[in-house]
Amino acid sequence: MLPAQPNQSLMDGLAVLQTVVGHPDGIGTRQMARDLGLEPTRINRLLKTLAHLGLAQQTARRKYRPGPAIHVLAAQALFGSGLLQRAVPHLEKLHRLDLIVALGVLWRDQVCYLYHAAPGMKPSQALGRVGLFPATRSGIGMALLAEQKDLHRFPVAVRSELRQTRARGYALVEPQPGRRERSLGVVIPGGTQAAIALSGVIADQRVEPLVAELRQAAAGIGAEESSPYPRSR
Amino acid sequence: MLPAQPNQSLMDGLAVLQTVVGHPDGIGTRQMARDLGLEPTRINRLLKTLAHLGLAQQTARRKYRPGPAIHVLAAQALFGSGLLQRAVPHLEKLHRLDLIVALGVLWRDQVCYLYHAAPGMKPSQALGRVGLFPATRSGIGMALLAEQKDLHRFPVAVRSELRQTRARGYALVEPQPGRRERSLGVVIPGGTQAAIALSGVIADQRVEPLVAELRQAAAGIGAEESSPYPRSR
DNA sequence: GAGCATTGTTGCTATTATAGCTACGCATCT
């Protein structure tokens, strides 16, 4: 819902911040302008402003990457989100299944991982490890996309897959059909707009029990955020 | 360094975002205006813009708190920062000392914790658990404040303490002198602008060995960010 | 419940913060 007088500079500035944060090795001013469809001088001004705040910094090659204040933002966002803290105990229990265990959110048709643990990995190593991944090729992504109202903007094949996801109540993604590498995704109930997934080699008969595990974990995570208003802390 | 044409809306909008993120139970428009010294209508407009982006949401009592897009920001900032991922293996090793183990950064004379583990706590439980804490009463805060160029803005007693911190090379804070509850803080070398700390009941003769532990951990964390430019990933 | 104080927010409009254009020095590639 657009407010009476939205602040366009803030919106574009946040888009620039979110883009630079996703490029730890740096991104150029003009490249970002092309990506975001904005005028280069404007991008440069927003980047310079972020650099002044310490949220971006320039590399030797004049590209921009996250600056030291990004750690502040990470700390603040982690605290303000509270999701990771609530979710990790439940995700840890899924480690015994010897699959990838992941928690993610949607950003511009891409999945952004809060947690991504490969088999055998410690929970603490699963943090901030993986960047963006195309949503339509991920269990998390498909589960979350299926929750959206309007599916018309997707190609026919994706739309069909999203309808199946809705009917099943979970996402099942096979990047390479027939290979049995699969990703199962389930949305966390409540207004969190996040999802969890198990990925790896998954035989047919194993799908339903794993979905049950996911649902249990998702319910546990969602139960700690059941109140849409003041949360206990 | 202020750019040629800074974007004030972005700066103020980010201040509003950082404030709302730190209030999980909500903060009112006019209260925030008073806190930030800005005009209420302006705050309302910035908040409404953030709400449109999902980064804020209004409570039943009309206050603003973090919205669902905060999880996206947390995921992105965690990935863009990379600090937690690098630091946690080193921090885990400090758990055996049976003290509070913490990693934090400075924000407006307050410490913002990325990691704060009480004795006996699992590393995964230490995330996003604690909000802001006054910097001058924290080992992390004092260690980071001592790194700043200009100490003139602090009261005489704090300034003297900061000079001692500089001379020692680590921070030693005693919230209640004589009680032996202490907080030891050490800055992570390199441009990270973060620090780690051990806190709890610490006897005199135990201080130096603990500082050595902290320095070792800080050096380990900093070594993984030794290049001020393109980082391996 | 009534009265009062505080709050969140809208519309209007003046103003100034911002955006775009141009040009220039710098970096990279052939």
Next chain:
DNA sequence: AGATGCGTAGCTATAATAGCAACAATGCTC
């Protein structure tokens, strides 16, 4: 060396924004 693309400063027109006033909603006290 030349060509191309880059990051960015200065200038200036303009439209995005800020502040004021007013109003509906909420909270507090008696």
